Amino acid sequence: MFNLIRADLYKAFHRMYLYIFMGVMAAAAISYNVLFAYAGAPREVAFGSALSFLMFPLFLVSMFVDIVTAEENKEHTLKNTISFGISRSKLYLAKNISAVIIAAAVAAVTLGAFFVSGLLFLKAGEGFTSSLMPDIFLRISVALLLYIAAIAMGTLLAAVVKRNTLFTFAYFGMLVIPVMVFKLLKLANHIFSNAEYAMLLTQTQVIARGTQAQLLTAVWIALAHIALFVPLGLFLFKRQEIN
Amino acid sequence: MAEAIIKTKTITKQYGNFAAVDRMDIEVNRGEIYGLVGKNGAGKTTLLKMVSGLMVPTSGELQLFSQKSQRELDRVRSRTGSIIETPGFFPYLSAEKNLEYYRIQRGITNKNCVKESLQFVGLSDTGKKRFKNFSLGMKQRLGLALAIMGDPELLILDEPINGLDPMGMAEFREMILKLNHERNTTVLISSHILGELSQIATTYGFINNGRMVEHISAGMLEEKCKRSLIIKVSDPNKAADILKNEFSCNNFHILNANEIQIEGFLDTPEILVQAFIKNNVMVSNVNQSGLNLEEYFIELVGGIHNV
Numbered sequence: 420m421f422n423l424i425r426a427d428l429y430k431a432f433h434r435m436y437l438y439i440f441m442g443v444m445a446a447a448a449i450s451y452n453v454l455f456a457y458a459g460a461p462r463e464v465a466f467g468s469a470l471s472f473l474m475f476p477l478f479l480v481s482m483f484v485d486i487v488t489a490e491e492n493k494e495h496t497l498k499n500t501i502s503f504g505i506s507r508s509k510l511y512l513a514k515n516i517s518a519v520i521i522a523a524a525v526a527a528v529t530l531g532a533f534f535v536s537g538l539l540f541l542k543a544g545e546g547f548t549s550s551l552m553p554d555i556f557l558r559i560s561v562a563l564l565l566y567i568a569a570i571a572m573g574t575l576l577a578a579v580v581k582r583n584t585l586f587t588f589a590y591f592g593m594l595v596i597p598v599m600v601f602k603l604l605k606l607a608n609h610i611f612s613n614a615e616y617a618m619l620l621t622q623t624q625v626i627a628r629g630t631q632a633q634l635l636t637a638v639w640i641a642l643a644h645i646a647l648f649v650p651l652g653l654f655l656f657k658r659q660e661i662n
Numbered sequence: 663m664a665e666a667i668i669k670t671k672t673i674t675k676q677y678g679n680f681a682a683v684d685r686m687d688i689e690v691n692r693g694e695i696y697g698l699v700g701k702n703g704a705g706k707t708t709l710l711k712m713v714s715g716l717m718v719p720t721s722g723e724l725q726l727f728s729q730k731s732q733r734e735l736d737r738v739r740s741r742t743g744s745i746i747e748t749p750g751f752f753p754y755l756s757a758e759k760n761l762e763y764y765r766i767q768r769g770i771t772n773k774n775c776v777k778e779s780l781q782f783v784g785l786s787d788t789g790k791k792r793f794k795n796f797s798l799g800m801k802q803r804l805g806l807a808l809a810i811m812g813d814p815e816l817l818i819l820d821e822p823i824n825g826l827d828p829m830g831m832a833e834f835r836e837m838i839l840k841l842n843h844e845r846n847t848t849v850l851i852s853s854h855i856l857g858e859l860s861q862i863a864t865t866y867g868f869i870n871n872g873r874m875v876e877h878i879s880a881g882m883l884e885e886k887c888k889r890s891l892i893i894k895v896s897d898p899n900k901a902a903d904i905l906k907n908e909f910s911c912n913n914f915h916i917l918n919a920n921e922i923q924i925e926g927f928l929d930t931p932e933i934l935v936q937a938f939i940k941n942n943v944m945v946s947n948v949n950q951s952g953l954n955l956e957e958y959f960i961e962l963v964g965g966i967h968n969v
Contacts, residue, residue, distance in 0.1 A: 426767035430752060433759055495750030499808060502714035502746065502818070503768055504739025661716040662747075 423505065423513035424520065431486050431521050440482065441528045448533035452540050461544025462537055466555055469533065473562045474623035477569050480522065481590045484573035485583065487518040493583040498661050511578065511656045515649060518570045526563065561626050561637050565619050568644035569594070572619070575652030578659065594620050619644060664691035666725070667816050667848045668713060673722035675708050675872075682708040684872035685722065690850050690865070692815075695842055697863030698852035699959050705872040706852040707747065710820045713850070714744045726816075740768070743814035745822050749805025753794035757785050757804050760793055761811060770812050779807040783837065798825040802834070810841060817841065819851040823858055831858055838862055860955040870963045887952040891924045891931055893938075894947035898922045901943050908937055923951065 431437050455465035481489075491497040500510060573590050580586040601615035615621055622637045629637070668690040675683040683705040690696045700706045711717040712724060715735065723730055727738040751760045761776040780786045783803040788796075796804065802822060809817055817838075823831050839862055841847040853859045859866075866883055868876040878886070895901045898916045905911040905924065913925035927934050928950060935945050953961065 422767055422769045426763050429766055430755065430763050434754055436754075490752070494752055495748070496752060498714070498716050498744075498746050498750060499764060500767060501716055502739065502742070502744045503764075504715060504736040504742075505767070506736055658718065660711075660718075 420509045420513050420516075423510060424517050427487050427513065427517035428520060431517070434486070437486065437521070437525075441525050444525060444529040445532035448529050449536040452533065452536040456540040460541070461547065462541040463544055463547040463551055465537060465541055466551070470555065470558055470627040471624075473558070473627055474620060476526070476562070476566055477594060477619060477623055478591070480518075480566055480569040480573050481587050483518045483522045483525070484570060484577050484590070485586070486521060488514045488574050489577040489583050489586045492577065492581045492586075492662075495662060501661050507657045508653055511574070511653045512649070515571060515574050518574060519567055522566060522570060523563075526566075530559070557634065558626050558629075561634050561641075562623060564638055564641040565622055565626070568641040568648070569619055571645045571648035571652070575648045575655070578652050578656040581662070594618075617643075666690065667692050667727060668850060669725040669728075670709075670713075671723040671725075673709070673712060673724055674720050675705075675712060675717065676720040681872050683712070683719075686869075686872070686874050688867055688874060688877070690816075690848060692848050693842070693846050695838065695849040695851065695862050695864045697859040697866045698850065698869060699856060699859065699866055699955070700852070700869035701963070702854075704869045706869055707820050708872075709869070710744075710746055710818055710850070710852060714742070714746055714818055715739055716746060740812075741814055742816040742818060743809030743811070744818035744820075745802075745805040745809050746818070746820045748824075749801050749808070751793045751801070751804060751808075754792055756790050756792055757788045757796075757800075757807070760804065761808060764808055765811065768812060775811050775813075779811040782810060783807040784833070799827065799830040802826060802830070806834070806837065810847075813845065815846075815848060817847055817849045817851075819849065821853055822851065823853060823855055831855070835862055856955040856959065866955075868959060868962055875962055883955075883958065887954070887958050888928045888950055889925070889952040890950070891927055891934070892917070892949045892951050893922050893924065893931070893934065893945060894920055895922055895938060896920065896944035896946075900941065901938055904937055904941050904943065905934075909934075920946075 451469065452465055455468075491500075501507065572593060576589045576593065577586050580589050598615055598618045598620050601611045601618070604611035605615060616625070617640055619640070622640055625633055626637045666689050668688065670686060670688045672685040672687065673683060674681060674685055686705070686709060688709070698706050698709070708717065712719050713726070724735065726735055727741060729735055729738050752763070755763065757780055758776055761779060765773070765776055777786065780788075783806050785800065785803050785807060788800070793801070793804065802825065806819075806822065809819070819838075823834050826834060835858060838849060838851070842849055842862075849862075851859065851863070864880050866876075866878050866880065867874055868878075893901070898918075898920060901922050902914060902916060905914055911924070911926065915923045917923050924934070931948050935948065938945050
């Protein structure tokens with residue numbers, strides 16, 4: 420499995436697309452702090468407000484899944500791997516792990532740019548206490564776990580939906596539509612508010628301001644998504660006809 | 663005794679009520695170049711996909727290198743190389759980087775194998791040119807380069823010469839023969855271009871409507887395709903008299919002023935030649951006329967309307 424991951428990383432990091440994406444993300448993070456500096460806001464306000472953007476990377480997850488898994492359908496390259504006798508289980512797990520590593524690399528660059536530029540451009544106010552940064556990092560860590568769950572969901576969809584464009588639609592649909600449906604259904608029955616709460620998109624909003632207990636719930640929800648989507652994806656992928 | 667590299671027993675792939683491959687038995691022995699012949703939709707690609715592990719058979723048994731459990735099949739597939747349908751690669755990577763990806767993935771420790779494979783297929787000078795800018799011929803060559811990387815014992819090639827120009831076809835043929843002769847690589851190959859296939863195959867499997875119609879060696883096929891002798895003579899009428907009088911043979915046709923076609927005597931044309939010369943009929947050429955692979959296949963499946 421190590422070789423499979425290494426190969427995926429070799430491919431991803433030999434692609435300009437990934438570096439451009441990293442650059443854009445880093446530039447966005449720096450621009451965010453520059454704007455706050457221009458407005459004269461203190462560091463803690465900028466950092467605290469940034470937590471409300473935790474839901475957006477959820478939509479970017481499809482790009483990492485595309486780089487690792489979905490494009491294999493588009494380019495018909497999976498047959499080269501399967502016909503060599505590489506176990507589908509190992510391959511599927513490796514695809515999940517590779518996407519997580521690539522996402523982590525992009526996250527590291529983005530967060531690095533964000534915090535370094537924040538320290539450089541923004542002044543610490545009275546609210547910039549010693550407990551602020553650990554709290555922000557805790558929330559970001561929980562968000563990363565939710566993104567990993569989204570990668571598991573995206574990889575399943577990439578394995579099942581053979582068309583790249585359809586895959587992107589399916590991924591966005593899976594993220595957004597259930598939340599919207601449960602929002603409507605909870606008007607009829609309150610039980611659906613629990614279902615809405617268990618969605619990844621909802622959780623990325625909850626953890627921005629949530630309590631410790633809510634953060635723990637978010638961790639369990641992320642793990643439950645991973646526990647559901649990885650085995651299900653594996654089950655479906657093992658029965659897939661490869662073109 | 664020949665070692666079976668691929669062996670299937672009543673292997674079947676069913677889609678609802680339609681059997682793409684229907685209880686097919688096939689045996690490919692070590693060192694053979696096995697040509698799979700069949701019309702579109704006959705089941706060739708489906709069979710090759712099942713052998714390659716891209717498709718799971720509905721029923722029946724598949725053995726590769728005498729192994730049949732799924733785990734063992736996966737293991738021994740690392741001794742194979744394949745091109746199934748059009749070669750697929752990452753468009754933004756060069757030939758070398760594409761192969762390097764698969765070298766890492768397959769855990770091949772010999773880093774030179776990438777350059778060796780590219781050199782073998784004549785793609786060593788493509789440099790940084792990306793796969794998306796390759797011609798069809800170059801793509802097919804890269805497919806072969808990947809298939810042979812790591813020196814496989816078995817090559818599974820599905821329509822590998824589709825889209826190649828005549829020069830490309832000839833080069834591809836030479837590469838396959840070289841692999842077979844120099845490395846004793848067993849080859850299972852399907853192609854629509856039967857003229858090309860007939861120049862390399864040592865055994866044929868004729869498939870029609872998902873079933874194996876005939877499995878035959880190239881030697882046997884050649885024998886079966888022989889139909890008549892065409893002899894160039896100085897006097898066809900006199901030759902005809904000799905055939906009637908000395909051999910009691912009436913199965914001949916005078917084709918033109920100096921050619922006569924004779925049914926029979928395929929293995930003993932020298933008897934006829936001697937008789938003609940003895941009776942002052944000069945013989946300048948003796949040829950065997952028969953069916954080519956395409957004509958044989960058409961005849962086998964019951965005429966042009968069934969192809």
